[in-house]
Amino acid sequence: MSYFSDIYKGIKTLLTGMSVTGKYFITSKKGAITQQYPDNRDTLKMFDRFRGEVIMPHNEENEHRCTGCQKCEIACPNGTIEIIWDRGIDEETGKKKKKIDQFVYHLSMCTMCGLCIDVCPTDAIEWGQNFENSVYDRTALTRVLNKPDSKLMKGVED
Amino acid sequence: MILLSITENIHNWLFSVMPAGVASIVEMVLIAIVYLTVFAVAGLFLVLLERRVAAWFQLRIGPNRVGFQGLLQTMADAIKLLTKELTGTDRADKFLYNLAPYFVIISALMALAVIPFSKDFHAFDINIGLFFLIAISSIGVIGILLGGWSSNNKFAIIGAMRSGVQTISYELSVGLSLLTMVVITGTLQLSEIIEIQKSGWLIVQGHIPAIIAFMVFMISGTAETNRAPFDMVEAESELGAGFHTEYSGMKFAYFFLAEFINMFIIAAIAATVFFGGWLSPFGITESIPELGVFWFLIKTMVLVFLMMWFRWTFPRLRVDQLLTLEWKYLLPINLVNIVLMAVLVWLNLTIRW
Incomplete structure (x- = not known):
């Protein structure tokens, strides 16, 4: 007698499946996940975990958190990051101290592996959500992440 | 009724201007053309419908760029297919x-x-x-x-x-x-x-x-x-x-x-x-x-x-x-x-x- 119960079960499971997709169909108008990209360019916001490019946030006084320890440069498998550093005199102690001159980031070589961000002891660099990375000339992909005349934020090294 | 009178008028007119044999052949050709048109339009519409419905089932939007709500999408696809090479x-x-x-x-x-x-x-x-x-x-x-x-x-x-x-x-x-x-x-x-x-x-x-x-x-x-x-x-x-x-x-x-x-x-x-x-x-x-x-x-x-x-x-x-x-x-x-x-x-x- 499993013949008839098979038929019953078959019809029941098919109807269950159809009700699931039917619900999706009805709610598709407001729940559509498609982004109509060039149209919603002004309002489009990428999700937090999106890996667009490496950025170095600066605060209002043009200060960053990079101490120039070069751990990211060592961690990077492709040689994407180049830190050009210098020794300057620290105002507080008067001693010579290592500080970054230019944090050079080659986006064209970056594979977005995130090792540099994981390894950074001071959280100086993080992921940016920009995804419009195409340019006409590849020299535009070599970026200096620290802004001109920026300096180290106080208290980062403590 | 309007439809019926149109077809009847065409039927009468055809039989009045040409011999019966020729007129019936012309009539058949006309009907065939009407059905071919229905065929093409229905086919293209159904392809579009399928794509839109599929998109809605999968929480997408589907083709909505060519013409109002993508109504001309399949027409454009058909024209593209016409221009393509017939390989073998x-x-x-x-x-x-x-x-x-x-x-x-x-x-x-x-x-x-x-x-x-x-x-x-x-x-x-x-x-x-x-x-x-x-x-x-x-x-x-x-x-x-x-x-x-x-x-x-x-x-x-x-x-x-x-x-x-x-x-x-x-x-x-x-x-x-x-x-x-x-x-x-x-x-x-x-x-x-x-x-x-x-x-x-x-x-x-x-x-x-x-x-x-x-x-x-x-x-x-x-x-x-x-x-x-x-x-x-x-x-x-x-x-x-x-x-x-x-x-x-x-x-x-x-x-x-x-x-x-x-x-x-x-x-x-x-x-x-x-x-x-x-x-x-x-x-x-x-x-x-x-x-x-x-x-x-x-x-x-x-x-x-x-x-x-x-x-x-x-x-x-x-x-x-x-x-x-x-x-x-x-x-x-x-x-x-x-x-x-x-x-x-x-x-x-x-x-x-």
């Missing part, structure tokens, strides 16, 4: 290779001819209409077999053979489920089948066995048109594109359009036989016969949507599961159902008003 394989059987798409599309067109769109919009009302439909709808598979065989490609031949197995099996169920309804109507002529439904649609008249027959018809009709979940003929993940792997350009478009027209035909047969064709529900617009086309298309589109719902819900069957479903389930159920229906008609248990 080495050592393919060129004659059969070129013939196959026309087999598929002509059989679809012939089936379209006997479908009553409304009381007056009915090109070919023969007394064996339903039988003709069953016969014609299974000729299309010859085109698929030829296309798969002649294109000298392993994927294509496997797809074509699967199609043969599938169509031969499911034809039985299509025919028997329609015969169940013929037991009530006592006629195969489609216009008379609709006349009988003026006292209740057949799915109401025949209640339990009619509902079973309808379910069997929709399942086997989906299999006849080679649509998912029975799309082993062109199972993309297994066979490339199945029997039309080697086709390109307009010949591919013929196969593609024919598939959608076949879906329309199956839905139209179901609407005609089970849901009263162009009759309005409860005769609410009986005084306005022009609305017949509207009601017919509404019913057909609802059934087409049902088939699309099947397609975007169910996973593809294996070949053995397909044959088990047909020979162990649908066919015995169908045979019992015919007997049940015959008893019902014999004891006068059908519901009429």
Whole structure:
């Protein structure tokens, strides 16, 4: 007698499946996940975990958190990051101290592996959500992440 | 009535300006052109509908750029396909290779001819209409077999053979489920089948066995048109594109359009036989016969949507599961159902008003 119960079960499971997709169909108008990209360019916001490019946030006084320890440069498998550093005199102690001159980031070589961000002891660099990375000339992909005349934020090294 | 008077006027005018023989040939050509136009427009519309409906089922938006809500998308696709190169394989059987798409599309067109769109919009009302439909709808598979065989490609031949197995099996169920309804109507002529439904649609008249027959018809009709979940003929993940792997350009478009027209035909047969064709529900617009086309298309589109719902819900069957479903389930159920229906008609248990 499993013949008839098979038929019953078959019809029941098919109807269950159809009700699931039917619900999706009805709610598709407001729940559509498609982004109509060039149209919603002004309002489009990428999700937090999106890996667009490496950025170095600066605060209002043009200060960053990079101490120039070069751990990211060592961690990077492709040689994407180049830190050009210098020794300057620290105002507080008067001693010579290592500080970054230019944090050079080659986006064209970056594979977005995130090792540099994981390894950074001071959280100086993080992921940016920009995804419009195409340019006409590849020299535009070599970026200096620290802004001109920026300096180290106080208290980062403590 | 307006439609009828237009066709009558054209008929009278043609016969007044030229001899009877020539006039009837011209008339036939005109009707053929009208049906070809219906065919093309319906095919293109259904392709667009399928894409939009599929998108909505998957929480996407679908094509909405070309024209209002993407209405011209399929038109643009067809024009693109027209401009494409017609490729072919080495050592393919060129004659059969070129013939196959026309087999598929002509059989679809012939089936379209006997479908009553409304009381007056009915090109070919023969007394064996339903039988003709069953016969014609299974000729299309010859085109698929030829296309798969002649294109000298392993994927294509496997797809074509699967199609043969599938169509031969499911034809039985299509025919028997329609015969169940013929037991009530006592006629195969489609216009008379609709006349009988003026006292209740057949799915109401025949209640339990009619509902079973309808379910069997929709399942086997989906299999006849080679649509998912029975799309082993062109199972993309297994066979490339199945029997039309080697086709390109307009010949591919013929196969593609024919598939959608076949879906329309199956839905139209179901609407005609089970849901009263162009009759309005409860005769609410009986005084306005022009609305017949509207009601017919509404019913057909609802059934087409049902088939699309099947397609975007169910996973593809294996070949053995397909044959088990047909020979162990649908066919015995169908045979019992015919007997049940015959008893019902014999004891006068059908519901009429």
